[in-house]
Amino acid sequence: MKGQVVKVISDKFFVKVADEVIACKERGNLRHMKTLPLVGDFVSIDKEKGVINEILPRSNMLIRPNVANITQAFVVTSFKNPDFSTNLLDKLLVQLEINKIKPVICLTKRDLISDEEYLKYKETIDYYKKIGYLVLENTEIKKIKQVLEGEMTVFTGQTGAGKSTLLNHLFKDLNLKVGEVSLALGRGRHTTRHIEILEKDKIKVLDTPGFSALSFLDYKKEDVRNAFIEFQNYPCIYKDCMHDKEAECNVKKAVNSGLILKSRYENYLSLIKEFEGWKW
Numbered sequence: 001m002k003g004q005v006v007k008v009i010s011d012k013f014f015v016k017v018a019d020e021v022i023a024c025k026e027r028g029n030l031r032h033m034k035t036l037p038l039v040g041d042f043v044s045i046d047k048e049k050g051v052i053n054e055i056l057p058r059s060n061m062l063i064r065p066n067v068a069n070i071t072q073a074f075v076v077t078s079f080k081n082p083d084f085s086t087n088l089l090d091k092l093l094v095q096l097e098i099n100k101i102k103p104v105i106c107l108t109k110r111d112l113i114s115d116e117e118y119l120k121y122k123e124t125i126d127y128y129k130k131i132g133y134l135v136l137e138n139t140e141i142k143k144i145k146q147v148l149e150g151e152m153t154v155f156t157g158q159t160g161a162g163k164s165t166l167l168n169h170l171f172k173d174l175n176l177k178v179g180e181v182s183l184a185l186g187r188g189r190h191t192t193r194h195i196e197i198l199e200k201d202k203i204k205v206l207d208t209p210g211f212s213a214l215s216f217l218d219y220k221k222e223d224v225r226n227a228f229i230e231f232q233n234y235p236c237i238y239k240d241c242m243h244d245k246e247a248e249c250n251v252k253k254a255v256n257s258g259l260i261l262k263s264r265y266e267n268y269l270s271l272i273k274e275f276e277g278w279k280w
């Protein structure tokens with residue numbers, strides 16, 4: 001019998017088969033495998049014994065949050081409280097591009113900034129739209145529902161950005177716990193603690209605990225470079241140019257002439273720096 005892992009709590013794996021959720025212990029064949037089932041995994045189970053026998057092949061998996069078979073990610077980004085950060089946004093976009101998960105940028109807390117402040121961010125936001133990302137605000141509920149339909153969407157973003165709040169708006173009967181930002185940020189605590197697939201109509205979403213840091217050492221630096229999708233519009237003479245040191249680099253030229261957003265390039269350089277002194 002096949003189903004999907006919708007929740008993991010300590011050593012219990014909750015598997016949804018049709019309209020039923022069955023609590024399973026992983027056992028049998030899985031004991032010999034290196035990997036445990038993740039939320040999002042399609043598995044075959046023995047319902048009578050309450051065990052998972054097999055994890056079906058994954059289309060992808062993320063490390064943080066630790067989930068599998070995601071088709072789309074909402075990168076929830078607040079204007080304020082916590083402050084808007086292109087650094088975090090770019091890091092998340094890179095992780096998603098590398099894992100071939102479609103990103104949607106979802107902005108929150110516009111109500112906490114003035115129109116004047118918003119203008120400061122507009123150029124940045126328009127840039128992300130220009131290079132091909134869908135950018136929405138958390139108030140556009142109807143549009144958001146359309147974008148979620150038929151996808152397995154993970155909600156990711158900094159702690160306090162408003163992931164659970166938005167999900168509560170989308171699913172009125174959900175009542176996810178929502179936290180005070182000051183407490184969450186100040187103590188490094190997260191309001192959302194475990195990962196669970198929530199399903200309604202044709203929408204499947206995953207609320208996840210926010211994070212404050214991501215590591216990229218699991219990737220190759222060429223993958224990180226390729227994940228900055230707009231760089232490919234400015235091909236360099238050297239096919240393997242890392243766009244950092246070469247003088248005749250077309251990406252650097254595009255940055256200098258304002259075609260590539262400065263913060264994107266700076267975030268790229270700081271990500272590439274993380275690799276220095278590592279492995280190679």
Ligand SMILES: Nc1nc2c(ncn2[C@@H]2O[C@H](COP(=O)(O)OP(=O)(O)OP(=O)(O)O)[C@@H](O)[C@H]2O)c(=O)[nH]1
Binds near residue numbers: 157165181190210
């Ligand atoms: N003013 C305003 N407050 C918001 C908005 N969205 C969320 N909040 C508030 O922000 C705080 C944090 O929201 P949560 O939904 O718990 O944030 P989260 O992203 O789920 O945080 P973690 O679960 O810790 O990762 C709560 O007090 C919400 O009421 C918004 O659009 N405007």
Ligand SMILES: [Mg+2]
Binds near residue numbers: 163
């Ligand atoms: Mg939350």
Ligand SMILES: [Zn+2]
Binds near residue numbers: 244252
């Ligand atoms: Zn270059």
